[in-house]
Amino acid sequence: GQQVMQIPQYQHVQEGEDFTTYCNSSTTLSNIQWYKQRPGGHPVFLIQLVKSGEVKKQKRLTFQFGEAKKNSSLHITATQTTDVGTYFCPGGYNKLIFGAGTRLAVHP
Protein backbone atom coordinates (compact mmCIF):
# COMPACT_ATOMS: atom_id res chain seq x y z
CA GLY A 1 0.00 0.00 0.00
CA GLN A 2 0.89 3.64 -0.29
CA GLN A 3 2.84 4.96 2.70
CA VAL A 4 2.91 8.65 3.50
CA MET A 5 5.29 10.21 6.02
CA GLN A 6 4.04 13.29 7.81
CA ILE A 7 6.06 16.05 9.53
CA PRO A 8 6.19 17.43 12.07
CA GLN A 9 4.70 14.91 14.46
CA TYR A 10 3.85 17.67 16.91
CA GLN A 11 3.58 21.44 16.64
CA HIS A 12 2.83 23.94 19.33
CA VAL A 13 1.89 27.48 18.24
CA GLN A 14 0.54 30.63 19.78
CA GLU A 15 -2.92 31.61 18.67
CA GLY A 16 -2.67 33.79 15.59
CA GLU A 17 0.50 32.15 14.27
CA ASP A 18 0.52 30.20 11.02
CA PHE A 19 0.96 26.43 10.88
CA THR A 20 2.02 24.03 8.14
CA THR A 21 2.20 20.25 8.04
CA TYR A 22 3.79 18.25 5.23
CA CYS A 23 3.17 14.81 3.80
CA ASN A 24 5.74 13.01 1.68
CA SER A 25 5.58 9.76 -0.26
CA SER A 26 8.32 7.85 -2.02
CA THR A 27 5.84 6.80 -4.70
CA THR A 28 3.39 8.72 -6.83
CA LEU A 29 0.02 9.04 -5.16
CA SER A 30 -3.25 8.61 -7.00
CA ASN A 31 -4.83 11.05 -4.61
CA ILE A 32 -4.42 12.33 -1.07
CA GLN A 33 -7.00 13.05 1.58
CA TRP A 34 -6.84 15.21 4.69
CA TYR A 35 -8.64 14.49 7.94
CA LYS A 36 -8.84 16.26 11.29
CA GLN A 37 -9.36 14.53 14.61
CA ARG A 38 -10.23 16.64 17.62
CA PRO A 39 -9.04 15.36 21.04
CA GLY A 40 -11.38 12.57 22.14
CA GLY A 41 -13.17 12.57 18.80
CA HIS A 42 -13.12 10.66 15.57
CA PRO A 43 -11.42 11.63 12.29
CA VAL A 44 -13.43 13.94 10.06
CA PHE A 45 -12.82 14.28 6.33
CA LEU A 46 -11.61 17.71 5.25
CA ILE A 47 -10.70 17.43 1.58
CA GLN A 48 -9.33 15.27 -1.21
CA LEU A 49 -6.71 16.33 -3.77
CA VAL A 50 -6.45 14.46 -7.05
CA LYS A 51 -4.75 16.63 -9.69
CA SER A 52 -1.05 17.45 -9.95
CA GLY A 53 -0.34 20.91 -8.51
CA GLU A 54 -3.86 21.25 -7.16
CA VAL A 55 -4.52 23.97 -4.57
CA LYS A 56 -7.75 24.13 -2.58
CA LYS A 57 -8.81 26.53 0.15
CA GLN A 58 -11.28 26.21 2.98
CA LYS A 59 -11.44 29.53 4.83
CA ARG A 60 -8.07 29.74 6.67
CA LEU A 61 -6.92 26.30 5.45
CA THR A 62 -4.92 25.89 2.23
CA PHE A 63 -4.23 22.44 0.81
CA GLN A 64 -1.67 21.74 -1.90
CA PHE A 65 -0.79 18.65 -3.93
CA GLY A 66 2.70 18.58 -5.39
CA GLU A 67 3.42 18.66 -9.10
CA ALA A 68 4.87 15.14 -8.93
CA LYS A 69 1.95 13.95 -6.77
CA LYS A 70 4.41 12.74 -4.15
CA ASN A 71 3.84 15.39 -1.50
CA SER A 72 1.12 17.54 -0.03
CA SER A 73 0.81 20.28 2.54
CA LEU A 74 -1.81 21.84 4.77
CA HIS A 75 -1.30 25.47 5.78
CA ILE A 76 -3.44 27.15 8.41
CA THR A 77 -3.35 30.94 8.53
CA ALA A 78 -3.77 32.68 11.88
CA THR A 79 -4.48 29.61 13.98
CA GLN A 80 -7.34 29.57 16.43
CA THR A 81 -7.97 27.32 19.43
CA THR A 82 -10.60 25.54 17.35
CA ASP A 83 -7.79 24.27 15.10
CA VAL A 84 -6.45 22.04 17.89
CA GLY A 85 -6.30 18.38 16.91
CA THR A 86 -4.42 15.85 14.87
CA TYR A 87 -4.24 16.17 11.10
CA PHE A 88 -3.83 13.09 8.91
CA CYS A 89 -3.02 12.75 5.22
CA PRO A 90 -3.76 9.19 4.09
CA GLY A 91 -3.17 8.27 0.49
CA GLY A 92 -5.04 5.83 -1.75
CA TYR A 93 -8.69 5.21 -2.39
CA ASN A 94 -9.99 2.37 -0.29
CA LYS A 95 -7.07 0.94 1.70
CA LEU A 96 -6.22 4.19 3.45
CA ILE A 97 -3.07 4.10 5.56
CA PHE A 98 -3.26 6.96 8.05
CA GLY A 99 0.05 7.01 9.89
CA ALA A 100 0.73 9.04 13.04
CA GLY A 101 -0.44 12.43 11.78
CA THR A 102 0.57 15.87 13.05
CA ARG A 103 -0.74 16.94 16.42
CA LEU A 104 -1.38 20.67 16.66
CA ALA A 105 -1.58 22.49 19.99
CA VAL A 106 -2.69 26.13 20.00
CA HIS A 107 -2.07 28.26 23.04
CA PRO A 108 -4.29 31.34 23.54
Added chain:
Amino acid sequence: NAGVTQTPKFQVLKTGQSMTLQCAQDMNHEYMSWYRQDPGMGLRLIHYSVGAGITDQGEVPNGYNVSRSTTEDFPLRLLSAAPSQTSVYFCASSYSRGSTYEQYFGPGTRLTVT
Protein backbone atom coordinates in the same frame (compact mmCIF):
# COMPACT_ATOMS: atom_id res chain seq x y z
CA ASN B 1 -29.45 9.21 8.61
CA ALA B 2 -27.63 7.92 11.69
CA GLY B 3 -24.38 7.64 9.72
CA VAL B 4 -21.89 5.14 11.16
CA THR B 5 -22.82 3.69 14.53
CA GLN B 6 -20.64 1.60 16.82
CA THR B 7 -21.53 -0.42 19.88
CA PRO B 8 -20.55 -0.64 22.61
CA LYS B 9 -18.92 2.71 23.41
CA PHE B 10 -16.84 1.24 26.22
CA GLN B 11 -15.87 -2.34 27.05
CA VAL B 12 -13.61 -4.03 29.58
CA LEU B 13 -12.49 -7.58 28.88
CA LYS B 14 -10.32 -10.06 30.67
CA THR B 15 -7.44 -11.71 28.89
CA GLY B 16 -8.67 -14.64 26.83
CA GLN B 17 -12.26 -13.49 26.51
CA SER B 18 -13.83 -13.03 23.11
CA MET B 19 -16.22 -10.36 21.94
CA THR B 20 -17.65 -8.68 18.88
CA LEU B 21 -17.53 -4.96 18.18
CA GLN B 22 -20.52 -3.90 16.15
CA CYS B 23 -20.49 -1.41 13.29
CA ALA B 24 -23.41 -0.38 11.13
CA GLN B 25 -23.99 2.28 8.50
CA ASP B 26 -27.22 3.41 6.85
CA MET B 27 -25.70 5.26 3.90
CA ASN B 28 -25.54 2.25 1.55
CA HIS B 29 -21.75 2.55 1.45
CA GLU B 30 -19.93 -0.26 -0.32
CA TYR B 31 -16.66 0.12 1.53
CA MET B 32 -16.17 -0.37 5.27
CA SER B 33 -13.08 -0.65 7.42
CA TRP B 34 -11.82 -1.05 10.95
CA TYR B 35 -8.97 0.93 12.52
CA ARG B 36 -7.36 0.89 15.92
CA GLN B 37 -5.79 3.90 17.57
CA ASP B 38 -3.41 3.57 20.49
CA PRO B 39 -2.67 6.53 22.81
CA GLY B 40 -0.72 9.23 20.99
CA MET B 41 -0.62 7.11 17.87
CA GLY B 42 -2.18 7.31 14.48
CA LEU B 43 -4.78 5.01 12.99
CA ARG B 44 -3.81 1.51 11.93
CA LEU B 45 -5.97 -0.41 9.48
CA ILE B 46 -7.10 -3.82 10.76
CA HIS B 47 -9.47 -5.16 8.08
CA TYR B 48 -11.54 -3.71 5.31
CA SER B 49 -14.33 -4.74 2.95
CA VAL B 50 -15.14 -3.46 -0.53
CA GLY B 51 -18.62 -4.98 -0.50
CA ALA B 52 -20.84 -7.65 0.98
CA GLY B 53 -19.07 -11.00 1.03
CA ILE B 54 -15.61 -9.49 0.40
CA THR B 55 -13.05 -8.75 3.11
CA ASP B 56 -9.30 -8.25 3.17
CA GLN B 57 -6.52 -7.69 5.68
CA GLY B 58 -5.06 -4.35 6.59
CA GLU B 59 -1.84 -3.51 8.43
CA VAL B 60 -2.53 -5.28 11.75
CA PRO B 61 -5.05 -8.13 11.20
CA ASN B 62 -3.70 -10.69 13.69
CA GLY B 63 -6.11 -11.53 16.50
CA TYR B 64 -9.14 -10.12 14.68
CA ASN B 65 -11.76 -11.61 12.38
CA VAL B 66 -14.35 -9.88 10.23
CA SER B 67 -17.22 -10.82 7.98
CA ARG B 68 -19.54 -8.80 5.75
CA SER B 69 -22.82 -10.59 5.19
CA THR B 70 -24.79 -7.39 4.50
CA THR B 71 -23.95 -3.97 3.10
CA GLU B 72 -24.95 -2.30 6.39
CA ASP B 73 -22.99 -4.31 8.97
CA PHE B 74 -19.30 -5.01 9.48
CA PRO B 75 -18.60 -6.62 12.87
CA LEU B 76 -15.10 -7.05 14.26
CA ARG B 77 -14.43 -10.13 16.37
CA LEU B 78 -11.69 -10.46 18.94
CA LEU B 79 -11.00 -14.17 19.23
CA SER B 80 -8.98 -14.23 22.46
CA ALA B 81 -8.42 -10.77 23.91
CA ALA B 82 -4.92 -9.73 24.94
CA PRO B 83 -3.74 -6.60 26.81
CA SER B 84 -2.00 -5.49 23.58
CA GLN B 85 -5.47 -5.08 22.07
CA THR B 86 -6.34 -2.30 24.51
CA SER B 87 -7.14 0.54 22.16
CA VAL B 88 -9.82 2.73 20.65
CA TYR B 89 -11.47 1.07 17.66
CA PHE B 90 -12.96 3.08 14.84
CA CYS B 91 -15.18 1.82 12.09
CA ALA B 92 -15.43 3.78 8.85
CA SER B 93 -17.41 3.61 5.65
CA SER B 94 -16.85 5.14 2.27
CA TYR B 95 -19.31 6.80 -0.11
CA SER B 96 -18.38 7.09 -3.70
CA ARG B 97 -19.31 10.40 -5.31
CA GLY B 98 -17.50 10.67 -8.56
CA SER B 99 -13.81 10.67 -7.65
CA THR B 100 -14.36 11.42 -3.98
CA TYR B 101 -14.03 8.54 -1.53
CA GLU B 102 -14.30 10.34 1.79
CA GLN B 103 -14.41 8.09 4.82
CA TYR B 104 -17.14 8.54 7.42
CA PHE B 105 -16.03 7.44 10.86
CA GLY B 106 -18.07 6.14 13.76
CA PRO B 107 -17.62 7.53 17.29
CA GLY B 108 -15.35 4.68 18.35
CA THR B 109 -15.29 1.87 20.90
CA ARG B 110 -12.86 2.21 23.78
CA LEU B 111 -11.65 -1.27 24.74
CA THR B 112 -9.59 -2.19 27.78
CA VAL B 113 -8.19 -5.69 28.21
CA THR B 114 -6.94 -6.54 31.70
